Amino acid sequence: MEQAMWVSLVSLGIFSLFTSYLMAGVINNDKIFKFITALIYSTSPGILYLTTWSASGRGFFLVMLPLFIYFLIKYRFSKLKYVFFTIILFILLFATHNLFLLVIPIVLSFFFAILIRNIQFKSSVFFGSIVLLALFLFLFMELSIQETTLDKLILNYSRYVGIMGFFTIGGFISILFKKNRTFEESFIILVLLFFTPLFGIVMYAKYFMLPLEALLASYGVVNLIRISQNRKTAYYIMLIFIIISMGVSEYYQFGRSNIEGQSKSNAYWAEESTINAAQWTKSFTNKLVYTDDGVLNRRVLAYSGVNMFSEGPVVYPIQGTLGDFNVSMRSPFSSLFYLDGPYNLENQTGMTTWIWYKLYSEGLDGRWGNLAQNFNVNYYIKNERAISVFLGSRIEEVDKVFDNGNISIWNLRNLF
Structure with missing residues (x-):
């Protein structure tokens, strides 16, 4: 029974590699960006935790969520072709876990992005970005931080996204202040705007933020590689970060629970x-x-x-x-x-x-x-x-x- 559960869940975890790759491709059709997003997402401690021994609806939900985002954005280009898949996946997520409620802000962000795309704003990009940043900070300080403490937020999000989450800040700033922001990047900004008040609900936010964190971290990594004077050195540094990130994920998933002499109140299984x-x-x-x-x-x-x-x-x-x-x-x-x-x-x-x-x-x-x-x-x-x-x-x-x-x-x- 345990072996069957492990095989099925690991297969689900491997499938997250492909769903996140598709999601990254529809956001930014760059090979490095797609590879890094898929790697960060599929090897993040949060995904590993929910797709190894935990037979939870959250695991399946998080594996399928990137695929839903992929079909949702594709719907913009071919309504007849992708509307069926989008609806089917929405129903599937609806039946999987109560987290499906968080799909609603994603759908709303998509249609708001379409609406904004058709409206011409006569203001500087820098001024608009400053206003958005101020709005993010206001929502974060007034709503999210009231529910918890800053150190708890940092520890929990770091625990579930891993070391590569360090690059999310750079990725967020880069698309926020980008001059020629694409529709997909505007969509990400709007989704983050909807989710910012929910950051303080750490129990759930640490899960549904994983796809966005993977995308933002990939933006941060790709931008650092592009602006570096020595591309070869930058690739080696990123490789080191990726190895460390995977090592930390492995430690939290397997090593931490198997240290001799470790005083641990609750193991992940019945000892x-x-x-x-x-x-x-x-x-x-x-x-x-x-x-x-x-x-x-x-x-x-x-x-x-x-x-x-x-x-x-x-x-x-x-x-x-x-x-x-x-x-x-x-x-x-x-x-x-x-x-x-x-x-x-x-x-x-x-x-x-x-x-x-x-x-x-x-x-x-x-x-x-x-x-x-x-x-x-x-x-x-x-x-x-x-x-x-x-x-x-x-x-x-x-x-x-x-x-x-x-x-x-x-x-x-x-x-x-």
């Missing part, structure tokens, strides 16, 4: 220590189990099948403890019909989730510590490599019944 703890839990516990590690929670549940006090409502149908609920059909005119599905499940697990988070943040010493007793929690599973406040000062009153170095299990019977 042997997790499986052993789950098997012990299955064999020796018959009452409610709690852990304040969300990932560990789901993995122990998957391998043990015991009754878990979880932070996610998804576990309750698995355990058969969903309780009374009603299923109703949402209206096709409701936005939730398309965002969360046609069916609405009404149940009371939200309160249980709230209690889980209270115990997670405050522990037994906190104001809500007695809730563990009220819910008859008998066992606590602790990730020894993560910081936890659950036991707090009560640690001397409980019995440790299992410990394999990474995970320990505590019996709470002496507390209640």
Whole structure:
């Protein structure tokens, strides 16, 4: 099963090389530009992360998004030929992930670019570029930066685009102040303008910005090569950057998670220590189990099948403890019909989730510590490599019944 998933996802990752190459070709039909864009995009840590072991809809979405941009721009030249493919891909992205909402600004940018292309502006290119830059800065400072911190933005975007993201600033400045800007370059500027207020939503922006970052980085690299006096030296320097970039991507994807002695709270898979703890839990516990590690929670549940006090409502149908609920059909005119599905499940697990988070943040010493007793929690599973406040000062009153170095299990019977 794991091998089949790996082969299918890697094939999808390789396909991203071709989709990004097509996208780059319709933006700038330059061999170096197309090659660098495809290389940056397909080997970026974000694409590798989502197309190796992560069977996520986001991975497929990001692989197909450049192809959608390709057909969308091609639609301008041959409406009858490409309108069918554009619509089909839009429907495909619509069915793949909720990120499809971000395709809408891309489509709007395309039609705005067509509209602007047909309007003659009587102003200097430099003045217009300054106005655009001021608008970008205003949207970024007033909307994006309010949602997060600048250092978090830099770290997250660097983590997912890689070392070559360093060239995106130069690429952005070059097309912003370009005198004879092409339609495709105006399209990129407009898409960035739409997305700038969303930069602060790092959880999603770090993914949907990848195609734009690859294009901007390619502009930056190509411009540096063109203005360099010694082209041969410039190519060698770029080759070094590409090798370093691929090395960093490989490190984040494979090496970082396999360093001996590395203290890591959550690996990308269920480790042997997790499986052993789950098997012990299955064999020796018959009452409610709690852990304040969300990932560990789901993995122990998957391998043990015991009754878990979880932070996610998804576990309750698995355990058969969903309780009374009603299923109703949402209206096709409701936005939730398309965002969360046609069916609405009404149940009371939200309160249980709230209690889980209270115990997670405050522990037994906190104001809500007695809730563990009220819910008859008998066992606590602790990730020894993560910081936890659950036991707090009560640690001397409980019995440790299992410990394999990474995970320990505590019996709470002496507390209640």
